[in-house]
Amino acid sequence: MSRETFVVLCAAAAAMCGCQSSKVKISGRIVGTEPRNIYLEEVTPLRQTIVDSTVLAADGSYLFRLRDIAASPSLYNVVYDNERIPLLVEGGDRVTVNSAGSVVRNYTVEGSAESELLREFYQAFVVGAQHLDEIASRFAEPNLSEERHRELMKEYTNEYFRIRREQLRFIVENKSSLAAVYALYQRLPGDSYLFNGDGDVVYYRTVAEAVAERYPGSPYVGALQAEVARMDAQAGLASKVSELNYPDLELTDMYGEKVRLSKVAEGKVVLLDFWSAELGTSNALNADLKELYAKYAGRGFEVYQVGIDTSKPLWITAVQEQQLPWKSVTDLRGRASSALVVYNVQRIPANFLIDREGTIVGKNLYGRSLEEKLEQLLP
Template sequence: AGSLEYVDSILDLTTGYYPQAVQLSSVAVSGLTEPTYSGTPMYASLTLGGASYALVIDQNGSDGKLYADTDGSKTLVPIDWIQQLWDGGDLASASFQLSTDNGRRPYRLFLEWNPGTPTAIIYFRDNYMSGQIELGGVAYKIAIIDENTDGLFDDLDHDQLLIDIDQDGELLATSASHERYWLDAPFNIDGTVYAATSVSPDGSQIVIDKSDAWVDEKVPLEVGFTAPDFSAKDADGNDLSLSSLEGNIVLLDFWASWCAPCRDELPHVEQVAKEYADRGVVVIGIDLDRNEGAFTGAVSYFGLTYPQVFDGAEGKVSSLYRVSGIPMSYLIDRDGIIRGKSLRGDDLKKAIEELLNGN
């Protein structure tokens, strides 16, 4: 078992989030001790840790003042907005006090309100649990994130685990991270598969055991890590592997004919392939179409001359690179190290030139 402690802000770990929403209504929440409003109050109830907490927006034209019952006492307190967002919305960070068997515990979250959508409040966690656990005789730094922002950390299918698999002291929380897992997902460390079997509701305890399931190790896919090798047949039936291209700069471009942004980008990728072909730059297209006919038709229609691999909708190359959205690309240097991701246009050419010049 591992022990974890509450961390009051999540921004040092990640800026990503899964937004939740509650509906505002003119129907008052009963039993509240309320301030004197300057405009029209709109009410919502937020469920955290199994209990209900009232939220109120005092709306006056395009302005809205936020109030919250942060401790379950039914007394509203003002919550200051900390930032105006690019779309005109306002953002606040508020700490609530949740009741547990062992007393109260803090739970901080972000609250967002936009006068353009005045009947909803968006909310998402601004906290996480941090600690360590011993697996196979090795102590690993870990964190648990309450991704569905319900104030409970025991939803194995809705909350996430971060584990410092590479032991570099940093928990990598990006979407492509090899250290980020849903709590109900098994994970592989050095050939041994583990899975979380239980988490306490307050997130202070986690049990991770060996699993009978088998999953491959997640490879690192961030800039600075070695790009994972793969082997495939190209559209002409030739054997192709990433390792055979070592010494070249390689651009892997994941696309599909049904993807409109991909279609828009294909002529630019073709231009890059032709412009740099004589300078040691190899472009490889990895196609995710559902059938090979759509793939070959698109290659012909767009006149693509650089090597193409039909990987299919759930192919081994796109799975290896954990491609969840396209277009997606990886720029890999002569030593096989990832140097850029999702680069397009001038940014892509600039990155290629820098690699060609030894930077």
């Protein structure tokens, strides 16, 4: 399963400005095992952190108390015997989590509507994944006949698609629930996509719209919309490349006007440059680029610079203070920008040099190496 990606969707839940906060109580009993440590894990944008721990009492009971918890649901895991029980809790919740025997397979939740709904999906999903593992282990049977191999393949395939159908059913039927957001990001072993690759965007968009209606202003909405934008960008990448030899972009400048990369690049050698005012390391690189721009702009050189930022005032201030003379644009999505996905940019700064024929002829060229390439391309 892919908890890492879902972590990003919990980003602002615990840090929303102006929201009320209160106490949360998580308690219950875990029976049928020897008393041992039980942990409470908080899921944040950057990591999963153990925030509390205790030892089960003789009767298997435990208690966690949290303070200053946001009114908007946040993700926590109750961790016991290397198994995780996910909870979506909000300020004021009094949650009871009980289990007997196998923790994940048998746990129950009361006192949190979102957590109860999440249990409905998660428990069945984990049980199904464990069943798949059990079937897969049988392929190692000694002297496995061809007929037995076919039987196991059929059994595995049937179970695999049964789980996926149930996952889809849960998401569609509970599209306005935050539990559906969690379900979107769970993967069976070997899965890169939820159902059929690019078509997944339909489910992400459906959930994003439904959650926005039920929880106006929820931080999950923005994260889901960014995911939809990335998937849309990837879906359209092939057609854009076939038409232009490079992926086209259309982003907004500081005046709110849409600026298309292909329009800027018409008849020009263009540098597509990715930078960030928020990183604070752009001044020197932009200063060098300004010198090259002054030297070659008259010969047909242009720059289309994409700001990977989230603060519009900070980005505009940097553009104005540095007196950047070229096309400066952004979508204000920071690292969630679809432009990064389209060009597979892993780190900032980065750039791509596109010649007059629309071919990408250089990548991450700076200073002298960029100037040498411009001399070759510009008469």
